[in-house]
Amino acid sequence: MANDIKISIKNLYKIFGPTPDVALEYVKRGMNKADLLDQQNHVLGLRDINVDILSGKITVIMGLSGSGKSTLIRHLNRLIEPTAGEIRLDGKNVLDLNEEELRQLRREQMSMVFQKFALLPHKTVLENAGMALNIRGSKVADFESEAVKWLARVGLEGNENQFPHQLSGGMQQRVGIARALVSNSPVMLMDEAFSALDPLIRSDMQDLLLELQGELQKTIVFITHDLDEALKLSDHLVILKDGEVVQQGDPQDILLNPNDPYIVAFINDINRARVLRVRSIMSRDVDKDTDYAGDLSEKDNLETVLSLSGGDTDKVFRVVRNGEAVGSLCMKALTRALVPSSD
Amino acid sequence: MATYDSLFSALGLKDWCAKGKEDGPMSMADLLAKAKGKDAEPESLWDVPFPSMDALNDSCAAFPQSRELTKGLEEGFLAVKDNLSLVLDPLTQPLSWALDGALYGMLNTPWWIIIPIMLAVVFLVTKSWKLVLFVGVSICLLAFIDYYEYAMQTLAIIFVCAFLCVLFGVPIGIAMSRSDTLQRLTIPVLDMLQTLPPFVYLIPLIFLFSVTESKLYGIAIILYAIVPVVRLTNLGIRLVDKDVIEAADAFGMTPRQKLFKVQIPLALPNIMAGVNQTIMMSLAMVVIASLVSAPGLGVLVLRGIRNLELGVGLVAGLGIVILAVVLDRVTKASLARINATQKQ
Numbered sequence: 001m002a003n004d005i006k007i008s009i010k011n012l013y014k015i016f017g018p019t020p021d022v023a024l025e026y027v028k029r030g031m032n033k034a035d036l037l038d039q040q041n042h043v044l045g046l047r048d049i050n051v052d053i054l055s056g057k058i059t060v061i062m063g064l065s066g067s068g069k070s071t072l073i074r075h076l077n078r079l080i081e082p083t084a085g086e087i088r089l090d091g092k093n094v095l096d097l098n099e100e101e102l103r104q105l106r107r108e109q110m111s112m113v114f115q116k117f118a119l120l121p122h123k124t125v126l127e128n129a130g131m132a133l134n135i136r137g138s139k140v141a142d143f144e145s146e147a148v149k150w151l152a153r154v155g156l157e158g159n160e161n162q163f164p165h166q167l168s169g170g171m172q173q174r175v176g177i178a179r180a181l182v183s184n185s186p187v188m189l190m191d192e193a194f195s196a197l198d199p200l201i202r203s204d205m206q207d208l209l210l211e212l213q214g215e216l217q218k219t220i221v222f223i224t225h226d227l228d229e230a231l232k233l234s235d236h237l238v239i240l241k242d243g244e245v246v247q248q249g250d251p252q253d254i255l256l257n258p259n260d261p262y263i264v265a266f267i268n269d270i271n272r273a274r275v276l277r278v279r280s281i282m283s284r285d286v287d288k289d290t291d292y293a294g295d296l297s298e299k300d301n302l303e304t305v306l307s308l309s310g311g312d313t314d315k316v317f318r319v320v321r322n323g324e325a326v327g328s329l330c331m332k333a334l335t336r337a338l339v340p341s342s343d
Numbered sequence: 344m345a346t347y348d349s350l351f352s353a354l355g356l357k358d359w360c361a362k363g364k365e366d367g368p369m370s371m372a373d374l375l376a377k378a379k380g381k382d383a384e385p386e387s388l389w390d391v392p393f394p395s396m397d398a399l400n401d402s403c404a405a406f407p408q409s410r411e412l413t414k415g416l417e418e419g420f421l422a423v424k425d426n427l428s429l430v431l432d433p434l435t436q437p438l439s440w441a442l443d444g445a446l447y448g449m450l451n452t453p454w455w456i457i458i459p460i461m462l463a464v465v466f467l468v469t470k471s472w473k474l475v476l477f478v479g480v481s482i483c484l485l486a487f488i489d490y491y492e493y494a495m496q497t498l499a500i501i502f503v504c505a506f507l508c509v510l511f512g513v514p515i516g517i518a519m520s521r522s523d524t525l526q527r528l529t530i531p532v533l534d535m536l537q538t539l540p541p542f543v544y545l546i547p548l549i550f551l552f553s554v555t556e557s558k559l560y561g562i563a564i565i566l567y568a569i570v571p572v573v574r575l576t577n578l579g580i581r582l583v584d585k586d587v588i589e590a591a592d593a594f595g596m597t598p599r600q601k602l603f604k605v606q607i608p609l610a611l612p613n614i615m616a617g618v619n620q621t622i623m624m625s626l627a628m629v630v631i632a633s634l635v636s637a638p639g640l641g642v643l644v645l646r647g648i649r650n651l652e653l654g655v656g657l658v659a660g661l662g663i664v665i666l667a668v669v670l671d672r673v674t675k676a677s678l679a680r681i682n683a684t685q686k687q
Contacts, residue, residue: 079592106595118590122608122684132594134604163684183594 006055006187006219007076012085013049014071014243017042020083033242045071046243049085054236055186056217058209060251062230063240069223072240073189076221077110078102089187107136111180115192117172119164125151125175126160132183143182150178154208170201174208181212190222194229206232227266231255231275239263252280256337264340272338273302281337282319282327290328292318298326302334345401346392360403420550428551435558438507438565442557445499446638454491458482469676478673481665490640490662497629497639497666504564504625509618512569516576516614517602526577537570541631549635560632567628571620579613580606612682619674626667640666 015023015036023042033044046068053059063069074080075087078094087094089109097105111132119128127134129151130143151160154174164172173193180188190209194202206229213220224230230237230251237251239262246260255276258264279298293315296305309315309331319327351360392398396409449457461482466475485494519526544563552559583606591605607614633641640659647656 077593079589103595103597106593110593112590112593114586114590114593116586118584118586120587120605120608122611135594135596135600179594189593 004055005052006090007053007221008086008088008091009049009051009053009072009075010086010088011048011050012046012072012075012087013083014045014068014075014080015042015083016045024083044243046075046082049245051238051245051248053219053221055219057235058213058220058222058233059236059238060222060224060230060234061238061240062224062227064225066242067240068243069225069240070191071243073191073221073223076187076189077106077112107132107183109185110187110189111183111185113173113176113180113188113190113193115195117164117169117176117196119172119175119179121164124161124163125156125167128164128175129178129182131179132185147178147182150181151175153181153212154178168201170197170205173197173205177205177209177212181216187219187221190220192223192225195224195226202229209233227270228275231270239266251275252277256280268340271303272340273306276302276337278302278305278319278329279327281333282329283333284327286318286325286328290316292316292328294318295320296329297321302338305329305331305334345398347394347399347402350394351403356403360405362405420547424550431551435552435562438503438561439556439558441503441507442500442561445503446496446557449495449499450492454486457495458486465673468680469673470680471676474672474676478669481669485662485665488658490643490658493638493640493643493659494662494666497626497641497663500560500564500629500637500639501622501625501670504561504568504629505618505622507561507565508569508572508621508625511565512572512617512621513576513614515569516573516617517580517607519573519577520580520606529573533570533574536566541567541628542634545632545635554636557637560629560635560637563632563635564625564628564637568621568625571624572614572617575613575617575620576610579610579617582613583609612678615674615678615681619671619678622670622674623667626663626670630663 013024013027014020015027017023017040020042023036023040023044026036026040027044027047031039033047036042036044049072051059051061061069061072071080075082076089076094078087078097082095089105094102094105120131123131126144126147127140129147130138130140133143133146134140148160151157151174154177156171156174156178159167159171164175167175173196176193180190194205197205209220210233212218222230222233224233234251236248237254238248239246239254239260241260241262247254247258247263252275254263255267255272258267277298278296278300281302282298293312294308294317296308296317296319298319298321305317308317313331313335316328316330318325319329351357396407396412399406400408458479462475462479465478466472469475482491482494485491515529519529541563544566548559548563552562587605587609588601591601596604629637629639630641630644633639633645640662643655643659644663646652647654647659
């Protein structure tokens with residue numbers, strides 16, 4: 001199951017305006033976003049998006065506001081209808097579904113977590129968490145145990161009978177996550193889920209999400225405008241700009257080989273030592289004779305290595321996976337990797 | 344020779360005008376002018392009349408006079424009246440029954456049952472002993488000065504009419520919130536109902552229904568008071584947080600579930616504000632409706648005006664104020680309770 005494609009987005013276009021079909025022709029002929037707005041009075045939302053979302057992984061879609069990331073995630077459960085293209089969930093085109101089938105898909109296949117939480121203010125935390133089951137027709141008594149279990153899992157034991165407005169933002173978003181988990185859907189869509197939270201809480205929530213993901217292996221599509229968050233969470237990173245995919249792939253890869261000035265500008269500000277991991281910069285050869293200063297896991301980040309080395313740039317470490325040496329890392333290579341490549 | 348003679352000759356309508364030459368009824372102004380014997384007036388630019396229907400009629404007898412407009416309207420109304428009441432009468436008959444029933448019930452149940460029931464209802468919707476006390480004191484005060492019966496009549500009418508306003512107003516508001524076309528069509532009607540002077544409602548109704556029927560004032564009150572609940576239901580549903588609606592969609596709610604589980608509950612504070620306004624407006628109208636035989640405190644106010652019974656008029660007016668305050672406080676308190684559970 002590990003590398004199966006869960007959702008596949010193919011040649012997806014979205015154009016906002018009165019006659020998107022006409023505008024689509026111009027876009028396909030290569031008109032850019034500014035010209036389209038100027039000459040045709042249509043807004044280009046998404047242009048030719050092709051993304052494969054792997055089962056059981058976290059796919060992060062990153063971009064600044066206006067890049068179309070929120071538009072893109074809303075196409076997955078058709079809260080927004082595309083102008084052209086395909087979205088396949090388990091090989092089945094989502095766009096062919098009729099209203100009833102679409103409703104079933106939203107109820108059972110995909111759950112969503114929102115930036116502004118979007119909880120029902122007149123329902124208790126428990127009822128909010130059980131919303132998905134309630135929609136399918138369960139009474140409170142039926143979904144109570146399930147809801148209580150997941151609320152406890154996200155750290156909200158004892159808050160079941162409070163109302164959302166009595167909770168802090170972070171706790172409200174925990175309810176939002178519990179709500180998505182209770183629905184027991186294989187896919188979770190998270191639309192800037194942590195953007196409205198303050199940095200410390202955000203970091204907690206990211207840890208919580210990674211921890212849950214370790215257990216549950218859901219297919220998560222996560223939207224963010226924050227590169228640090230994207231790098232922390234993503235297995236697969238998609239960077240959007242003006243409705244187009246600029247680069248996608250392994251986040252470490254993107255960091256080391258950015259292919260666009262836009263991305264270079266983006267990654268200049270981040271703490272590379274914390275984000276880059278040993279596996280991305282190690283060399284594959286293991287020399288039996290070298291005197292290694294110590295063993296590293298390939299998942300360690302460079303910050304850990306730096307503190308281990310005590311700042312000595314002459315040291316060479318051995319990289320081990322499951323007790324087996326898989327490569328080596330010399331501190332000089334590490335230091336080079338800390339500076340963004342200028343070519 | 345009148346001012347606009349030349350206009351009609353220029354248009355070549357002289358013949359058509361002459362055809363209409365017959366002695367129609369004279370207006371008061373004509374008579375006065377004739378009496379003064381100055382039919383041929385001096386033509387100064389200063390005196391040029393606006394080319395109104397009457398001024399044009401002076402020059403061309405075939406042109407209709409303005410009073411023919413009002414007369415035509417009246418005749419038109421009278422012509423459709425019989426057919427209209429044939430349809431409206433049975434449709435509105437239940438309203439008469441409801442009003443008569445409520446009045447009978449309120450007046451024939453002994454006060455020591457009615458007052459505790461009312462206080463219990465107040466407590467149920469507000470959960471405030473202070474308000475229960477206030478309402479109790481107010482009603483006992485009215486009863487003490489022997490205005491109990493009138494006050495109960497007024498209350499009975501308000502309860503029936505406000506209930507019907509909510510019964511019809513909320514669904515209309517919901518329908519408006521779902522369709523922009525319907526909203527565009529309904530808003531001018533609501534505007535008209537709200538700005539039409541209350542007395543004007545009574546005029547066509549008097550023609551349509553007998554003054555002895557209670558539905559006459561019932562309809563007037565409902566038409567006047569239904570506006571705020573319709574407006575605020577529409578507004579309330581349209582104002583429901585778009586994010587919550589999106590979440591409801593994303594989790595696969597049917598439109599029906601969305602309406603009953605999300606939109607109506609979240610619009611409830613606004614709907615309740617509309618109900619409060621509706622109740623206050625039915626109180627205002629029930630006083631005016633005493634002109635068409637609506638019983639209650641309004642009758643006393645009317646008596647005060649007609650017979651110059653200053654004391655009766657003032658005390659009845661004060662009684663209305665007390666009822667208004669009671670109704671307003673109770674509905675506001677229940678509104679506040681709803682708001683408290685809805686904070687975001």
